[in-house]
Amino acid sequence: MAIVDTFRFTDAEYETRLTRVRAAMEARGIDTLITSDPSNMAWLTGYDGWSFYVHQCVIVGPTGAPVWFGREQDAQGALRTVYMNEPDLIGYPDYFVQSSERHPMDYLAAKLTERGWHTGRIGVEMENYWFSAKGFQSLSAGLPNDLIDVTNVINWLRGPKSPAELDRMRKAGKIVERMHARIVEKIEPGMRKCDLVADIYDASLRYDADWGFGGDYPAIVPLLPSGADAAAPHLTWDDKKMATGEGTFFEIAGCFRRYHCPLSRTIFLGTPTQKFIDAEKAVLEGMEAGLEAAKVGNLCEDIAIAFFNVLQKYDIVKDNRTGYPIGLSYPPDWGERTCSLRPGDRTVLKEGMTFHFMTGLWMQDMGFEITESIAIGENGPECLANVPRKMVVKD
């Protein structure tokens, strides 16, 4: 149904994705796959909307197009965004919404049964924000066989990006470039953090006539903790004034039609302390080493080990992973939740895989982030955005 078409890829691209999903299902002996991850739903069908706060999913049955399943009122949104036709949409009545007596998964079980898709091996994503423990119990109760865990089966397929997907990520890269430029332009001691966040949103959203596009909402709000609070990576902003003598990291992403380009930088107001200068030196050198290792045929851990080796030289301990795959995403996370850039992860790097090389340091009394988003290529990585790779110092 082509009503709103700007969000969608070509039908051929969706058909290719479906074929790849069916092959993965066959390899695991799965007859019907149910995905509740909104990113997987969008990747498979084009579905887009802020409706993941109620139960919804896409069903890949043994034959035919994917089937969208969701709240009846959201079927209107599906009609406008998916590449399938109206008979491939199932809306459940509103009295299933947040009811303590009825569960949308009861309705799904009945609909699967109507289509004859209730038998055989049915896969669900057991580890997903949007498939609750109760949803699992309700669906299980309505179907004859035990459900099979297919967590991340589709997420893995999303790893290597198509040219059309990379194009979106480069556009997201343009947006994040503008966001960082705006921060450098606006930040100053005494500025209230909520005002800077308003500037960041402005730079992430507005239409640019030269580019011919504007921005979408990133899957995570801007994170910009200062001083000792920056030891805590996931605090959000307040309305206090920023102070001289403090470092602030900016963990933000540009987003274009749900595709993300995250990229972090650190700004010090006043004269940076030695700790910040040391962190910058170690991170920049470590990033060079990591980027050197980011090429087709190497492993995820190769990037991480190269980076960690440099940190070690500088006596810096980072006890968390140093990156994750990125692309199409909905809140609460812009990662794909498959491989990680960490020692022990022996995932082979392929052409077109995209990562946030997350070289952030969160220490006892400070935080420091200079990161890049990259696409893996035959001869090395492409940086998806071009933001000066250094700590910014401003008085």
Add this chain to the structure above:
Amino acid sequence: MAIVDTFRFTDAEYETRLTRVRAAMEARGIDTLITSDPSNMAWLTGYDGWSFYVHQCVIVGPTGAPVWFGREQDAQGALRTVYMNEPDLIGYPDYFVQSSERHPMDYLAAKLTERGWHTGRIGVEMENYWFSAKGFQSLSAGLPNDLIDVTNVINWLRGPKSPAELDRMRKAGKIVERMHARIVEKIEPGMRKCDLVADIYDASLRYDADWGFGGDYPAIVPLLPSGADAAAPHLTWDDKKMATGEGTFFEIAGCFRRYHCPLSRTIFLGTPTQKFIDAEKAVLEGMEAGLEAAKVGNLCEDIAIAFFNVLQKYDIVKDNRTGYPIGLSYPPDWGERTCSLRPGDRTVLKEGMTFHFMTGLWMQDMGFEITESIAIGENGPECLANVPRKMVVKD
């Protein structure tokens, strides 16, 4: 631990909340309650951060303060936001994050066992975005007894707001007033929707010297579909130009320190069609009837029935609920997910309960929203924001 204190309520308020939770546990014979809902976690402890994309929870054991459980790096954020002390925080190592071999709930089971909280009746929220089917399986496997479903037990306690909470919601009301005023000021035919969204964010965030505060991020991004797309309630924006002859509804919320005041209005560019004029008349009259019924001692359904009766008079069918409780929230939803304003919901209205009276109409080829957020009082409702209650027409 008082490092960042702006977000927190008084310790006494948290103690009162804990006492109420323990009473609810006792009534259900629950020895230990585990809540994964970030809103419940914040309400119980003050914890605030964008970390709900990994497993975390607050544990209310048989005795003592609540215990925060989350990723080790987020314990730094907990230290800065919760009212408890450091021994009441448990951080799990990073190799539990998004691993296919280890699950944070394995670690939680071990920690409960260490504290002797692994026996007895343990409650978990089976229907929650952040407690996955896999998390349920992992935790179950690590504990001797079957887990008990305590979905919404805390959410129900959050229903009636304290004076300090109402104060935050009124501040959120100020913010949403400014957001709507900005929309009316800025909107015009030919304006790109992403640019209007930038203006909306600006109005939702900036510090106001008269108020003495700035804004926080709402749990849902602005929804502002136009024309026939407004039949779909949850489409997000694009970068196209807005056109004369189309109606657009704005479903937005002000947010102050995680407390929300949602409020929707509809704007028509050009001369409104009869359908819009009719919808406005029916909704405004229906709202008056509904607000009349919104008082202590009445039932949730009384508000809905009063509203639906008026719609019926105008031959308008609305086949979804007409409101839900609101307050403290994190994405993906600013509702509390307990009662609903719909026929059949016989929840008794109490002083200080707060609702989004969601009188939106989504029809075949248009959408229309004029809504209010209200606090229930002895003699009727308090509207938490003051935005002219009418359709705005602009050329």
